[in-house]
Every structure is written in structure tokens, then in C-alpha cells.
Amino acid sequence: MPEFFNRGTGLLIIEVRCSNPNGDPDQESEPRTLSTDGRGLISPVSFKRKLRDLVEDADGPVARKAFNLSAITLADGVSYRILESRGRDRESIGKLNPDAFKAAFWDARVFGNTFLESMKDDGKDTKGKGKKDSRDHFISTGVVQFGPGLSVAPVEIERLTTTNKSGVEDGKDRGMAPLAWRVVQHGVYAMPFFVNPMAARKTGCSPHDIELLKFLIPHAYRATASAIRPFVEIRHAWFAEHGDPLGSCPDYLIIDALTPRKVGGRADAPSRSIEEYQVPDALPDGVRSRVKSFEDLCLKSWA
């Protein structure tokens, strides 16, 4: 039986400088924007992928440090494997019983899974008494939901052509990628996330799993930086623990209080630096008194 924990509401404040925080595969990896008003967008799928990659790289510096922390050590038999991974064998996973499945995959415990979606159409898997119930663990809502990350102001996208001296195509001794380097010049994004313990009983999520999530968040971009994403920095990773599993404060009060506001230049014009924003650094007393604890995960010290 999973241990008891409270609802949580979080907000990531992400600054982007000359980087592509999340390319759109339907737009030649153009940084995502809302077509209505030009604000930048980071999909929840994209952010969760970075957390999964950090956990999956079990010998990497982030995972190794995390797994040595007492707050994150799991019970015997419980592991931190990743379900949404390129190398996973679907058939062998499909044979796992509920307890083995819950114990195996960190992302299935935390983010839920829809593994059954394809299996249920597979005739041979649905025959037999009690089979359906025994496969109930292959579809579950996650304990943690990340919402869309939206920039506070519209973003301006820079497109540059890059060249490659050695060439990448057969028969070419040099290469060129026309307008392939596409970045957001500057943007400040806010991405909410929610911890709902009511789903933990089904997924097997424990407080240790949530602690690992909280440890990883500040490293999500810094430890996965790339040529197209050199500066995506989580400036604040706010996390409020409610005083109750069902919650003790409306989420929007927390999120609205912590969302930056553009104070320099026009509100509907792209920014050039974070100086153009008023970035809250605390919860108002009236909101703070309604939650059990409140912290910036970027400043949290882990013993």
C-alpha cells in the first residue's frame, strides 16, 4: 500500500535565450507557438521526456546523485526503469502482473500509462477468465500532470542557415541546412504541474517517487542542453504542498500569484531580457497560510 502524501501544486518559471525549448515536428522543428497570439509553447510531453531521460541514464551524474539520497531510496524490489523508452519489449512487459509492473517503472507510477490501449484490441490477450481485471494496471491516470508551458509574452523566432564543413549527404563534401537553426530570441515561460495523490493507489506511486521528481526538475534542461537548446534555464521551480490529499487551496491562486508579469515595453511585444518582467519570489501571506509547505526546488538542498 503506498504511503500517504498530500496534493501538490507547482509552477516552473523557465527563461529561454536564443534556444528552441520545444520544436514542433509538424513545422520543421520551429519553436512551438500559439497561432492565436504568438506566445511560445512547451508541451508537457516534451518536459516529461527530459525527466525520463535523466532517470534512464542511471549511470549519469544526476541519476547517480539522486539514487544515493535517503529521501529517494525505494523499497526492496522497486526500481526506476522507464516504460516510455525506445528499447522496451512490449510483449515481455505485457506479461507482468500488477505488482511487478508497478514496481518496475518509475514513469508509469508517476505519469500513468496507456499501455493497455493497444493490448485490449489484441484478441489473444483478452481471452480467459479474470484476464481483463488482471490487466487493469496497464491503463491508469498519472499522479503527476504537467500542463502546457506558455510564454508570458509573444516570442520572436530567429531562423539561421547553418553549414557543415564535412558534409552529411552521399556524394557531397560540404553541407548546408537552410534556415534550420530556429530559436526563440527571448522568452519567459510558466509551466504548471500538479501532484494528485488520489491516483497513487492504482499506480503504486510513493512519496519517494515524488521526491525523485522534485530532485530532477531543476536539472531537466541544464543536464540535457544541446546545440539548439544551449540556454533554457529553470529560474524557479515552485512547489506548494497542500495540507490535505484533496487540496487545501485553489490551484489558480498559487499559479496566478507566481506567474511573472511583463512590466517593460508593450505587454504584447516579445521581450529581450528578463529585466522586462516582474518575477514573484514568494506567495502572498493569504495564499501561503493555506498550504502546508512552499519551496523553490532550485534552491532546495538535498542531504
Next chain:
Amino acid sequence: MSSYPISIEVSGPLAMFARPDTGVTPTSYPVPTWSAAKGILESIAALERGAAIHPIRIEICRRKGEAGGEVHFQKYATNYGGPLRKRGQFNSGSSFQFFATVLADVCYRIHAEVRRSGSSPDRNPPHHLQELFNRRLAQGRCHQTPALGWKEFTCSYWGAFRESEYEVDTALDLLVPSMLVGMWSNASHGKYQPRFAQNVSVERGVLSFAE
């Protein structure tokens, strides 16, 4: 017979109320379905037996002072590299690209009634559920985090009506030729029986669900 109305306002940057006919490249209806509205309300409170929530109408809202009269669609594509890919993609190490057309920048006011459903030892389950819902809404408590269709499309707001900031978009008129009502025969404990309604209209920003 007593009536037990409940209501909620929800808004968010993205929403998806998928048309079943759009298959693996899902496209959203321009407005929430009856079952989506019910799901949003039930994420706050629901009873196992004795009472069920029935959405009555949805008011599509705009920020005060904005012109309105439009529903904004947004392309939304994601990559998937997990174990559910087709064997060919799996073997070649290719990602599956999932293309969807979602709604952007939405705000809805959902009106519903709590009605008796089946037997229960409680004296008045609809009243119980109405009180539970209203109490939780005021306290910011929920059973599931409310979402606008897909779970990742979380709400930027859920709570009481924000009369000073938002208003019903009276400039919006729409006709949806065919629209999913729900997947089950009853509001609670129903059998799998998809139901559709024809010529569903949004008039002056209001979508009323036929009984």
C-alpha cells in the same frame, strides 16, 4: 421535486474534445461534449451510487472587451518513442508522430444538475453531492485534477464564475452536424453505447444539451 444545480467555470490555454471520426489524427469538436463536461465536474466530486451529474448547458466565454465570435484551433504534434509503436517503427528506432488539432485559449461555464441515480441508503444523495461539490469548489479541493479533455491540458482556472473578467461570448453561433454525447447508456453505471446528437447548435455562445 427539488432541483440540485451546480456550476463551474474552467479555462485553459489548450483543450481537446476529440471527434471519434478523426481517428489517429484527432480533431477537437469546437465545444466540449456532454461527457467531457460531466468529466470535468466529476473530477471535483462524484458519488459511487445514489446521485449522478447531468450537464445541462455550456456557456462559451470570452474575456470582457474582446470581440469574440470565434473558436481558435491549434495544430499540436508530439513525438512518441515508447513501446506502443508499430513493429516497423520500433525496429528502425523511429518515433511515432502524433498529429492533433486542438482548441486554444478557451473558457467555459458549465451548468449541470445533480439527479438521483439508483438506490442508496442515504436520505438525499443529490443534496449530498451538491453540497460536497460546492464545498470542494470553494476550498480548491478535487478528486482528480480537472483537465480540458486530455489530461495534459490542465486548467489555468477552475472555480466560481469570474463575472468581472469573463462574459458569455454572445457573438458566437455554431452548428455541429453530428456530435458525440457520451459513450455510455446512462449517466452512471451505464453500458457501452455511444450516443450522438445531430445538428447541435451554439446560439449566442450557449450550447444546450437535449434531454
